[in-house]
């Protein structure tokens with residue numbers, strides 16, 4: 001394989017693993033359906049073998065993927081597949097019980113956290129961590145897959161114990177949101193040109209918030225004189241969790257603000273300077289029923 005073929009093979013390997021497990025197929029089952037040996041499928045899934053177009057099309061047919069679209073992404077992204085909080089279905093992915101119930105965090109947003117983890121500690125440490133907690137990293141290659149809030153909280157705790165949950169760290173994690181690629185199939189929903197671009201971006205994001213977080217309800221309360229008022233209230237199912245966890249809750253509130261600041265630089269080449277000033281008027285982690293932000297757009 002030349003370099004380009006190698007890149008293609010690594011990308012398709014991810015899609016193969018993700019879509020196969022999503023369908024609940026074992027390697028043996030899928031290889032039979034594709035009329036190839038399990039050894040061949042194994043090589044494909046390790047990125048060691050290029051996929052012929054006939055196998056690719058048959059594979060997409062078997063796993064309900066759109067062939068052209070799935071090829072380029074290296075992930076499985078089907079935004080219509082959300083709202084599955086209570087589902088027990090996890091295909092043939094390994095996902096421990098403690099992360100299964102009341103799932104409300106889509107892989108789409110978990111990837112920001114894991115990307116940061118890998119950037120700081122390396123891919124190997126990330127894989128070791130996932131193995132230790134029994135979570136298949138491929139689960140997050142299907143962007144609509146969900147995991148419950150304990151997963152983010154536990155991972156944030158690991159970072160906090162290592163002094164990596166300071167404001168600058170939260171800003172780095174949230175930085176993923178400024179990258180159009182991060183948003184996959186949703187990227188086209190965001191208005192990155194035209195007048196009032198930042199105001200539109202904020203409202204676009206809140207409108208699509210369910211694709212990123214179903215643990216909280218995000219509402220635009222008003223838009224007035226360049227100030228967007230946003231409320232973020234816990235969903236009913238959060239009562240099943242000790243989700244505030246003392247200091248950690250305050251950090252998560254800051255993280256949401258950093259996400260907003262980062263997201264509105266989408267498409268601007270990420271100058272690193274956010275055009276937003278956020279003032280929090282009420283905070284759920286300080287006893288209020290919700291967090292309430294006044295988001296001012298700076299000119």
Ligand SMILES: [Zn+2]
Nearest residue numbers: 253283284291
């Ligand atoms: Zn708050």
